[in-house]
Structure formats: C-alpha cells, structure tokens
Amino acid sequence: MVTVETQSRDLQATTIVIVGGGPGGYEAALVARRLGAEVVVVERRGLGGAAVLTDVVPSKTLIATADWMTIAERASELGITLSNGEFPGQGGTAPLAVDLGVVNARVRGLAQAQSQDIRTRLEREGVRVIDGTGRVESSSRVVVAGADGSETAIDCDAVLVATGATPRELDAAKPDGRRILTWTQLYDLDVLPEKLIVVGSGVTGAEFAGAYNALGVPVVLVSSRDHVLPNEDADAAAVIEEVFRDRGMELVPRSRAVAAQVVGEGDDEHVEVTLADGRVLTGSHVLMAVGSIPNTAGIGLEEAGVALSESGHIQVDRVSRTTVRGIYAAGDCTGTFPLASVAAQQGRIAMSHVLGDTVVPIRLRTVAANIFTTPEIATVGYSEVALQAQKSKYSVTMLPLARNARAKMLGMRHGFVKLFFHPDAGVVLGGVVVAPRASELIFPITLAVQHRLTVDDVAEAFTIYPSLTGSIGEVARMGHHRRLD
Numbered sequence: 001m002v003t004v005e006t007q008s009r010d011l012q013a014t015t016i017v018i019v020g021g022g023p024g025g026y027e028a029a030l031v032a033r034r035l036g037a038e039v040v041v042v043e044r045r046g047l048g049g050a051a052v053l054t055d056v057v058p059s060k061t062l063i064a065t066a067d068w069m070t071i072a073e074r075a076s077e078l079g080i081t082l083s084n085g086e087f088p089g090q091g092g093t094a095p096l097a098v099d100l101g102v103v104n105a106r107v108r109g110l111a112q113a114q115s116q117d118i119r120t121r122l123e124r125e126g127v128r129v130i131d132g133t134g135r136v137e138s139s140s141r142v143v144v145a146g147a148d149g150s151e152t153a154i155d156c157d158a159v160l161v162a163t164g165a166t167p168r169e170l171d172a173a174k175p176d177g178r179r180i181l182t183w184t185q186l187y188d189l190d191v192l193p194e195k196l197i198v199v200g201s202g203v204t205g206a207e208f209a210g211a212y213n214a215l216g217v218p219v220v221l222v223s224s225r226d227h228v229l230p231n232e233d234a235d236a237a238a239v240i241e242e243v244f245r246d247r248g249m250e251l252v253p254r255s256r257a258v259a260a261q262v263v264g265e266g267d268d269e270h271v272e273v274t275l276a277d278g279r280v281l282t283g284s285h286v287l288m289a290v291g292s293i294p295n296t297a298g299i300g301l302e303e304a305g306v307a308l309s310e311s312g313h314i315q316v317d318r319v320s321r322t323t324v325r326g327i328y329a330a331g332d333c334t335g336t337f338p339l340a341s342v343a344a345q346q347g348r349i350a351m352s353h354v355l356g357d358t359v360v361p362i363r364l365r366t367v368a369a370n371i372f373t374t375p376e377i378a379t380v381g382y383s384e385v386a387l388q389a390q391k392s393k394y395s396v397t398m399l400p401l402a403r404n405a406r407a408k409m410l411g412m413r414h415g416f417v418k419l420f421f422h423p424d425a426g427v428v429l430g431g432v433v434v435a436p437r438a439s440e441l442i443f444p445i446t447l448a449v450q451h452r453l454t455v456d457d458v459a460e461a462f463t464i465y466p467s468l469t470g471s472i473g474e475v476a477r478m479g480h481h482r483r484l485d
C-alpha cells in the first residue's frame with residue numbers, strides 16, 4: 001500500500017523533492033532551504049552520493065598516500081636518508097612499503113565521516129532526509145520505496161533529479177568484487193595487488209593506474225586509443241604517458257578488452273584479460289574503468305515525459321530544466337560535464353530558477369577541472385581542440401616548469417604552464433597547468449578566464465619569487481611579447 005504524505009509544514013512554502021543526495025542534490029537542498037522552501041532529499045545509499053562514498057573523496061584520499069610515496073622517492077636526491085643511512089624509496093636499499101589495509105581503512109573512514117557531516121548539516125538546516133529509492137511520478141509526486149518494502153508518496157511543487165551514474169560493466173567482464181573490480185570496489189582490498197591491469201585510460205583509469213603504480217604495484221594500462229587520456233590536452237597527456245613509462249608502467253595502446261575472467265585456484269588464482277585482437281594479459285587483479293552509465297532507468301522518468309538522450313542521460317537546458325515543467329535535473333545523470341562542481345552548480349541553478357531567485361545560466365566555458373595524476377593536469381576554459389573545432393583565432397604560449405627556480409629547488413622535472421589567448425585582444429581563453437598540485441596553481445588562470453583578463457593583466461600582477469606561479473606570470477609575459485611581434 002502506498003502511504004501519501006503532503007509535505008508542507010508551512011502551507012505557504014513551496015515543497016521540493018530532490019532524488020539523490022550527491023553534490024547535485026545536497027547543494028541544491030541547501031540553496032532551496034535558504035530560499036524558504038520545504039525540502040525533502042531522498043537517498044538510497046548515503047548522503048554525499050557517489051562523489052563522497054565511492055568516487056571523488058575515496059580516490060583522492062588514496063591518491064594522497066600515493067603522492068607521499070612519490071615525494072619520498074625524491075628524498076635521497078634532496079639529501080634525506082633513513083637514520084641508518086639507507087635511502088628510502090624507489091631504487092634505494094630500503095624501499096618504502098604501503099599497508100593497503102591501513103590506507104583503505106582511512107579512505108573508508110574519511111568517506112563515511114564526510115557523508116555523516118553532510119547529513120548533519122542538511123538536517124540542521126531543516127532538510128528532511130528520507131532513506132530509500134525515489135521514483136518520479138510527475139512534477140508533483142515522488143514515490144519512495146523503503147528498504148522494508150514500504151512505499152510513501154510525497155506530494156510537492158517541483159522535483160530535482162540528481163541520481164548520478166554507475167560504473168559501466170562489460171557483459172564478459174562482470175566485476176566479482178574480488179579480482180575483477182570497478183573503482184567502487186577497490187577500497188575493500190587489504191593487500192596490494194601483485195599485478196594490476198587497468199582497462200580504460202580515461203581520467204579514472206589514468207588516476208588509479210598512476211596511484212597504484214606509486215604505491216609499488218606493477219601496473220598494465222590498456223588504452224583503446226593511441227595515447228592515454230585521449231580527451232585531454234595532448235601535451236599534458238604526453239607528459240603523463242612519459243612519466244608512466246619512466247616509472248615502469250606497461251602501456252598497451254590501441255587495444256580494447258573484450259573479456260576478463262578469474263582462472264586457476266589457490267595460489268595460482270589470477271585474472272586473464274582478453275583483448276579484441278586475441279592477446280591475453282594476465283594479472284592478479286583487473287580494474288574496469290570503461291566509463292559510466294546514468295542512473296535514469298526504471299525511476300519513472302520516461303513515463304513522466306522526461307526526454308532522455310540515446311545514452312540515457314536526462315536532457316536539460318542551461319537552467320537545469322528537463323522537458324517536463326517542474327522537473328529539473330542536475331549532475332552526472334544529465335551528462336553535462338561529469339564533475340562534482342558542475343553537478344553542484346546545476347543543482348543550485350535549478351533551485352534559484354524554481355524558487356524565483358536571480359538565475360545565471362550555467363557557463364561551461366569557464367569550468368576548471370583537474371586530473372589527479374602525478375604530476376596533476378589542471379585545465380580551465382577553452383581547450384585547444386575546442387578552439388580548433390570552432391575555428392577560433394587564438395595564440396598559445398607554453399613554458400616548461402623545468403626552467404622555474406622553485407621547481408628546480410623542489411626537484412621537479414615534469415610539467416608546464418600553457419595559455420591560450422586571443423591574438424588581437426589578448427584575452428585569456430584558457431589554460432593548462434601540469435605540475436604537482438596543479439589543482440591549486442590553476443586558480444589565477446581561472447580568474448583570468450572568468451573575468452576576461454588579458455595576458456597583459458596577468459603579466460602585470462606580482463608573483464612571489466621563487467614560486468611556481470611565477471611561471472604563470474612568465475607565460476603571460478611571453479603572450480604580451482607574442483602580440484608585439
């Protein structure tokens with residue numbers, strides 16, 4: 001039997017039901033409360049969503065350990081030894097080791113704590129959180145199935161769908177959670193894999209391949225394309241590929257995995273990954289990082305008239321409206337730009353729109369993103385591929401970090417700063433930073449792109465000497481001189 005609830009405690013208030021408690025959902029809930037709405041968040045797994053429980057937070061926590069391992073490898077070069085005089089790290093007489101059980105316990109603990117913090121914050125702000133699976137009947141009703149089999153219908157004035165996405169699986173490589181894994185299952189490992197095969201060299205595959213390699217695991221990275229990170233800045237991807245090779249990673253380009261299976265028994269148990277050309281790779285574990293599918297099936301969307309794309313993503317406009325009045329969508333389920341920051345922004349915009357606040361439609365041109373490899377790749381604004389595709393006039397300046405005094409002091413070898421700008425007006429159109437902590441270094445370029453500053457504006461600003469951001473000033477000065485040529 002379906003119990004029907006009319007939600008409004010304040011009969012004047014608009015009631016919003018948000019399905020999905022990830023960044024798209026919970027950020028929207030906070031804005032909607034501030035704008036005076038009654039808000040219900042329906043979440044089937046845990047607040048914070050995949051972002052907090054399986055994707056962003058756990059992967060970046062794991063990568064924090066990998067980063068420290070990479071730094072430790074440089075110790076001997078900077079004159080640091082163990083107290084017994086031995087060198088720590090790769091190539092030393094006493095290589096450092098990682099206890100994956102401890103690492104993963106920390107990862108899981110941090111994710112759970114963050115999820116709990118978000119729940120506490122939402123409840124403190126007066127958001128009602130319901131544990132269960134939501135189904136959208138219309139813009140005015142969502143039905144929630146509880147774990148106990150109960151069904152509760154919630155009447156409302158508008159719905160936000162922020163249901164995220166799930167790892168894509170290949171039929172012949174079904175994850176078993178033991179040796180054939182999706183990234184959501186990696187955090188249950190207590191012991192480092194003896195040899196990890198990573199299938200897929202997009203952002204997820206590259207991040208995990210790099211991290212496990214730094215933790216001391218032999219890694220084989222299977223890439224369907226010529227190079228790793230095929231959708232990223234080509235110079236940046238080339239740096240990562242070089243670093244991966246230098247660190248002994250085995251790269252298998254132009255290869256598609258068609259199957260993965262566990263073979264052997266006892267000590268001999270391992271995985272075999274079959275490639276489309278018949279080659280078979282062997283390892284102790286395989287991580288399938290072959291993309292995601294949106295969580296949009298079987299939750300009433302099509303019946304309610306919400307248009308989905310062929311890939312199953314919800315079609316939305318720049319203020320997060322779907323094709324049904326009163327039903328909005330945000331985040332990975334829309335396929336707009338699968339980043340936590342974009343999901344949150346889409347959710348906030350949806351609430352501003354439905355509740356009559358000032359609305360600025362989302363501007364994807366200014367999105368900043370970061371790939372947490374070592375070194376990191378941070379990008380903002382137009383990419384070179386996008387500028388070429390739209391036949392824009394643009395100039396490029398690029399400066400390797402190896403020339404930067406601070407980088408030399410820190411023992412950095414790889415990385416660069418690159419700016420795209422309009423050759424006549426000098427306006428900064430985009431930028432790429434490849435460096436350790438590029439995620440922190442990109443912000444001055446983000447400000448330049450957001451506020452349409454010119455290379456001259458950037459060049460005139462003081463930078464600290466010595467600093468890595470000094471290279472951003474320098475590459476802007478190169479842009480200034482390029483314009484005078």
Ligand SMILES: Cc1cc2nc3c(=O)[nH]c(=O)nc-3n(C[C@H](O)[C@H](O)[C@H](O)COP(=O)(O)OP(=O)(O)OC[C@H]3O[C@@H](n4cnc5c(N)ncnc54)[C@H](O)[C@@H]3O)c2cc1C
Nearest residue numbers: 020022023024044049050051133134164331332338339340
């Ligand atoms: C390995 C990995 C690392 C990443 N790292 C980064 C990063 O560093 N930075 C970054 O910006 N982005 C990163 N991303 C992308 C980021 O995780 C997503 O863009 C973000 O999670 C999208 O947020 P969301 O709210 O749309 O969905 P999610 O975070 O997926 O949340 C959706 C929630 O909806 C719930 N749900 C689904 N269906 C229902 C239903 N019917 N009823 C109730 N609840 C439901 C789910 O349980 C889930 O909790 C990463 C992605 C991956 C895979």
Ligand SMILES: NC(=O)c1ccc[n+]([C@@H]2O[C@H](COP(=O)([O-])OP(=O)(O)OC[C@H]3O[C@@H](n4cnc5c(N)ncnc54)[C@H](O)[C@@H]3O)[C@@H](O)[C@H]2O)c1
Nearest residue numbers: 200201202203204205224256257289290291338370371372
């Ligand atoms: N740091 C971050 O912000 C971060 C981290 C991870 C993911 N993300 C987001 O998630 C999005 C998706 O990234 P992703 O890497 O999970 O997915 P993706 O779809 O971008 O990459 C998957 C890759 O796997 C390849 N592939 C598919 N099937 C294959 C097969 N059978 N054999 C070999 N290769 C195969 C695809 O060609 C593709 O290159 C990114 O665009 C990004 O926005 C962000």
